[in-house]
Amino acid sequence: MKNLLEIESLTKLFPISGTKDVVSAVNNVSFEIREGETFGLIGESGSGKSSVGRCLLNLINPTKGVLRYKGMDYSNFGKKEESIIRSEMQMVFQDPYYSLNPRKTVWDTVEDTLRVNKTLPEGERKTKVSEALDKVQISRNDYEKYPHQLSAGQQQRVGIARAIAPNPKFIVLDEPTSSLDLSVRAEIIDLLVKLQKEDGITYLFISHDLSTVQYLCHRVAIMYLGKIVEYGTVDQVFRNHNHPYSKALLASVMKADPKIPRSNYRLSGEIPSPINLPKGCFLASRCPEAEDKCREIEPPLIEVEKGQFVHCHHAKAYEKIENKIYG
Amino acid sequence: MNQLLKIEDLHTYFYVRKGVSKIVNGLNLSVRKGELLGVVGESGSGKTVAAMSIVDRVRTPGKVVSGKVIYQGTDLRGLNESELRKFRGKEIGLIAANARGNLNPLIKVGDQIADVYLAHNKGDLREAKQRAIEMLRAVGINGAEQRANAYPHELSGGMAQRVMIALALINSPNLLIADDATNGLDVTVQAQIMDLILDIVEKRKASGIFITHDLGVVAQCCDEIAIMYAGQIVEKGPVTTFFEEPQHPYSQNLLNSLPERRGKEKKILLSGGLPNPLELPSGCLFHPRCPYATEKCRQEEPSLVKVSENYSVKCHLFEGITEEGGIVDEKLA
Secondary structure: OOEEEEEEEEEEEEEOOOOOOEEEEEEEEEEEEEOOOEEEEEOOOOOOHHHHHHHHOOOOOOOEEEEEEOOEEOOOOOHHHHHHHHHHEEEEOOOOOOOOOOOOOHHHHHHHHHHOOOOOOHHHHHHHHHHHHHHOOOOHHHOOOOHHHOOHHHHHHHHHHHHHOOOOOEEEEEOOOOOOOHHHHHHHHHHHHHHHHHHOOEEEEEEOOHHHHHHHOOEEEEEEOOEEEEEEEHHHHHHOOOOHHHHHHHHHOOOOOOOOOOOOOOOOOOOOOOOOOOOOOOOOOOOOOOOHHHHHOOOOEEEEEOOEEEEOOOOOOOOOOOHHHHO | OOEEEEEEEEEEEEEEOOEEEEEEEEEEEEEEOOOEEEEEOOOOOOHHHHHHHHOOOOOOOEEEEEEEEEEOOEEHHHOOHHHHHOOEOOOEEEEOOOHHHHOOOOOOHHHHHHHHHHHHOOOOHHHHHHHHHHHHHHOOOOOHHHHOOOOHHHOOHHHHHHHHHHHHHOOOOOEEEEEOOOOOOOHHHHHHHHHHHHHHHHHOOOEEEEEEOOHHHHHHHOOEEEEEEOOEEEEEEEHHHHHHOOOOHHHHHHHHOOHHHHOOOOOOOOOOOOOOOOOOOOOOOOOOOOOOOOHHHHHOOOOEEEEEOOEEEEOHHHOOOOOOOOHHHHHHO
């Protein structure tokens, strides 16, 4: 599979006004998203996963790093790049209610994303809107409704319709199901899978719901304090993870099956503040396997299996790679 | 094991401008000593209102209209406010969802815990504060002395949740009601909090009711499960039996919605949502969505039928069946 997006050493710092401090939301992150796949980005709140998603769409400007879409460098965002990125990349947000304009009807919400394209004749635009709404199974009776008249599941369908209307190649799904009830969540996941099959859309799925990620994604990266600590295919990361943080994260998930015993692998304490990042490995203060080395030296990225990378001093390489490239 | 809490036919209604919103509709539930019961329902199924009804904390326009809440032989519904206070916080501890919203933002957390201690124990403020600090330490807060002087906004979500737990446990209650105690927390923090609650419940030999929408929490932590739909319990039994073979069509649908249960062959999910509490359907409250609904379901409300010794289902399909009640499963699969 070809790479659709390449992210190299992406860093995003947010300065805190009035001080010299910065919040390092994203810290030297590199990965690639292949065409047609669903790439999962998991991590706890504050791990920087949403910031990565927003950087990819240039909703916020990356502080450092190179972003490539189909080989085109769009890190220095200009008019030319903007016209491509804005039409081919879209986003679906977490809270469907607050991400819809309460004063716009379902139809207008979806149509407005297409109005940006001034060359699109009105007739075609209208066809596209109804196509998008058909795809997400919003019935004609609901076209003139306002967001508050819809159920949470329908609201998220409108959010998805808005994203797919311009026929994007790539959609960032920022926790699209986390505010939904279980059965509604399943419906939305089914819809996303269907859309990917029909239109070959590539997804970046940002979530902290690990069972959904396991079900939906092809490859997964686990983030902690703005860094990717481990990434690989779903099977590699979920079945054969190496990083202590991955172990703790996956051990914490309570599986809906009483026959699976709870693992007691735990980290101590809470995620440190991203303002003054610790020296060495970011996890060292909480890690049950930490040694002196971990507190001093930043761990390299080690390929433990083909396509599976781990950011840890304790990981064993199956083939060591250059530290410079993947940071 | 003998019974600690028994709820019989509890109804809680909200009198709003549009009419009567029926949130809890004949709830029947019992908890034995030392048992951990998980109550699962989707948002709007009346879980929180049910919990609040137990300790009579339903606010206007809501009102508990009928039913019994029998705690160790005493019907709490027959007590007046001052008598009830002897139970609240002392016998029954409540961990509310949304810890930050339920802590007083103007009072230091240590003082809030001390207040709860003093409400049920004699002693001076200094002793109470000392107790509060010990409790904060017990729930795993580092630097408890300093943290006791913090205001709620100075704490992280996980920390605030720990304070809520300390608050609920300071008087060693026999029954702990945890209303979505880990909702909105990160998974690693959630695991720590659940470890803590389970540890304390076990040490103090208390019982617990975990109200949640997370089937994982129930599967991993509870002995019994009760599924709630539109303010009623539709299925109740041991966790292991339930997860092997859920009986009620609604429970089956709920379980089939889990990503890990869906697998390759996608199971068909029922459409629609909970009924409008202002206009509840006749008969079985689930009949408008049920694939097996018959005329009888539309007219008559089913009762909670015992299908085996400790397993009950509220569905007409199971009436007359005493053992081996797996008929629904085959049709829905």
